[in-house]
Amino acid sequence: MILSKNKSINLSFCRSIHFNRSSLLIPSFNQEVTKLKSDAKKQLKDNETSSVSHAILENNGFISDSGSGLTTHLPLGKRVLNKLINLIRSEMNKIQGQEIEMPSLSDLNLWTLTGRNELMGSELFRLKDRKDKELCLCPTHEEIVTNLVSKYSKSISSECIGDQKSLRLYQITRKYRDESRPKHGLLRSREFLMKDMYTFHTSEESVEQTYNDVCKAYETIFDRLNLEYKKATASCGSMGGKLSHEYHVQASVGEDKIFTCKNCSKSISIDLISEENQKNLKQNELCSVINCSNELNLNEKNSSKVIKYEKCIEIGHTFVLGDRYTKFFKVNLEKSSNVVMGCYGIGVSRLMQACVESNNINNIYPNWPIDIAPFQIAVIPAKIGSKEEEKSQILVKYLTDMFDGSVFKDDVLVDDRNWMTIGSRLIDCKLIGVPISVVLGKCIHDEQVEIVINSESLKEVLGKDKLNCHTRETAIVLKQLINDYSYMKKDKKLFNYFKNN
Known part of the structure; x- marks a missing residue:
C-alpha cells in the first residue's frame, strides 16, 4: 500500500500478475541432465530401483532432495501441489466434507490407549518434550480426531450425526513415517502430504452411503487427473476395521502388488492372499474373495490367462473402521x-509424482493433466535484436494484461529470457509441462500469433482470416482450447482442433 497525500493506492489492482521465467527458481537444464533423462528408460529396465518420475521432477526443477526421505518443493512443484490440493479440496467439499487442521504432534498416550503405539513399531517417530512427556509425529490422525469428537459428543446436534447423516471431517496436512528404506522421491518418503477424511455415523445405512460418496469423489479426482487406476479389495492392516479398498496406478517401480481377474476386472491386494497361494493363485479362488459373479471353473494351468499380476503405486485408501477407535474414546451422543x-x-x-510416473513423454517431459499444470499459458516474445523485438514487447504487455484478468488469472508464464532463441524456450516450456505456448515471432508483423501445443509439438497461426491478435478473441480462443484440452488429448483429437474452429 502506498500513501499519496490523503489517498491510498492498492497496487495489487494495478499490477500484472504474470510470472517472468527469468525470476523463477528453476535449476538450469544442461546436456548432461538431458542425456541422463534420455537414458532413463534403459536404466529403469536394468535397475528397478530407478524411478523415471523422480528423475523428471528433480531434473526439471520441481523438487529437490533434502535428505533421506525428505523433499523440498521448488516453486514449480509447489504450484503443481497447490493445484492438486485445490482439486481434491473442491471434491471433498462437494460431498459435505468439513475441513479442519489437526496438529502433527500427538500425545503418545492416545496411541497407547488404542494399541497402535506398539502396533506401529519402529515406523512411528517418538520423542519427548523438555518435561519428559512422550509425544509422536502423526502418520495418521484417527486417535486425535476421535478424541476431538468425543470431547464435543454431548453437544453435537443430531443434525450432525444421526439416522442417515454423517459427520465428515477432513484435512490436508503433513504426515510422518520412519521408513526403513525411503526411495523414489515422493513415492516413499518419511514426510509426506496427505488428505485424510474421518467420518462418524450411527447407522449402517449412513456408513454405506458415505463410503459410496467418498469412493465416487475419489474416482472423479483420478479421472480429472487422466489416471488409469484400479480399485482393489484390500487388507485393513494396522488401521483396523472390517472393509477396505485401495486405489492403484500400474507402475514398474510400484511397491504394492495386486491381482486382477480379467473376466470381471475386479482386483485384490496381494496382502489378502497367503504367501503359499500367491505364485499359484487359481482364478476361482480370486473370484471367491472379490465376489466375482462370473466365477469360472479353470484349472491351475489356465489361471494365468485370466489372472493379471501387477506392480502398482497406491494413490488412495478407504476404510470402514466400525468402533475400532470410538470404543476407546467413548463417543456417546445423546x-x-x-x-x-x-x-x-x-x-x-x-499422487503428484504418480501422475508423472504414469504419464510422461519419452521419459523426459512431464505430461501434466491440465488442472494441475504449473502454468496453463506461456508467452514467448521475440529474441533480442530481432526485427520483431519492439512490437513483441508491446504485444507481451497487451496479452498478459488481457490474460491476467478473469481468463487465466495468475496462470501465465512469460519467458522473458529474450537472449535465447524461441526454439530453446519452447523446449524449456515442454520440460516443465506448460500445455500451451503463445509465440510472438515473425508472424506478429501480420497481426498474427503462433499457438503451440507443447506436448504434441503442434503449431497453428492465429490472425488475419480467423482473428486479430490485438483483440480479446485471442484470449477466448485460448480459453476454449484449455477447456477442451483434456478430452481432446484423451481422444487424440488435438491434431484436428484448429480445423474445426
Whole structure:
C-alpha cells in the first residue's frame, strides 16, 4: 500500500500478475541432465530401483532432495501441489466434507490407549518434550480426531450425526513415517502430504452411503487427473476395521502388488492372499474373495490367462473402521452410544509424482493433466535484436494484461529470457509441462500469433482470416482450447482442433 497525500493506492489492482521465467527458481537444464533423462528408460529396465518420475521432477526443477526421505518443493512443484490440493479440496467439499487442521504432534498416550503405539513399531517417530512427556509425529490422525469428537459428543446436534447423516471431517496436512528404506522421491518418503477424511455415523445405512460418496469423489479426482487406476479389495492392516479398498496406478517401480481377474476386472491386494497361494493363485479362488459373479471353473494351468499380476503405486485408501477407535474414546451422543467410523486417505505428494510416473513423454517431459499444470499459458516474445523485438514487447504487455484478468488469472508464464532463441524456450516450456505456448515471432508483423501445443509439438497461426491478435478473441480462443484440452488429448483429437474452429 502506498500513501499519496490523503489517498491510498492498492497496487495489487494495478499490477500484472504474470510470472517472468527469468525470476523463477528453476535449476538450469544442461546436456548432461538431458542425456541422463534420455537414458532413463534403459536404466529403469536394468535397475528397478530407478524411478523415471523422480528423475523428471528433480531434473526439471520441481523438487529437490533434502535428505533421506525428505523433499523440498521448488516453486514449480509447489504450484503443481497447490493445484492438486485445490482439486481434491473442491471434491471433498462437494460431498459435505468439513475441513479442519489437526496438529502433527500427538500425545503418545492416545496411541497407547488404542494399541497402535506398539502396533506401529519402529515406523512411528517418538520423542519427548523438555518435561519428559512422550509425544509422536502423526502418520495418521484417527486417535486425535476421535478424541476431538468425543470431547464435543454431548453437544453435537443430531443434525450432525444421526439416522442417515454423517459427520465428515477432513484435512490436508503433513504426515510422518520412519521408513526403513525411503526411495523414489515422493513415492516413499518419511514426510509426506496427505488428505485424510474421518467420518462418524450411527447407522449402517449412513456408513454405506458415505463410503459410496467418498469412493465416487475419489474416482472423479483420478479421472480429472487422466489416471488409469484400479480399485482393489484390500487388507485393513494396522488401521483396523472390517472393509477396505485401495486405489492403484500400474507402475514398474510400484511397491504394492495386486491381482486382477480379467473376466470381471475386479482386483485384490496381494496382502489378502497367503504367501503359499500367491505364485499359484487359481482364478476361482480370486473370484471367491472379490465376489466375482462370473466365477469360472479353470484349472491351475489356465489361471494365468485370466489372472493379471501387477506392480502398482497406491494413490488412495478407504476404510470402514466400525468402533475400532470410538470404543476407546467413548463417543456417546445423546440419542445413540453406537457411533462408528470410516476413514479415507489420498497421498497428495505421492499422487503428484504418480501422475508423472504414469504419464510422461519419452521419459523426459512431464505430461501434466491440465488442472494441475504449473502454468496453463506461456508467452514467448521475440529474441533480442530481432526485427520483431519492439512490437513483441508491446504485444507481451497487451496479452498478459488481457490474460491476467478473469481468463487465466495468475496462470501465465512469460519467458522473458529474450537472449535465447524461441526454439530453446519452447523446449524449456515442454520440460516443465506448460500445455500451451503463445509465440510472438515473425508472424506478429501480420497481426498474427503462433499457438503451440507443447506436448504434441503442434503449431497453428492465429490472425488475419480467423482473428486479430490485438483483440480479446485471442484470449477466448485460448480459453476454449484449455477447456477442451483434456478430452481432446484423451481422444487424440488435438491434431484436428484448429480445423474445426
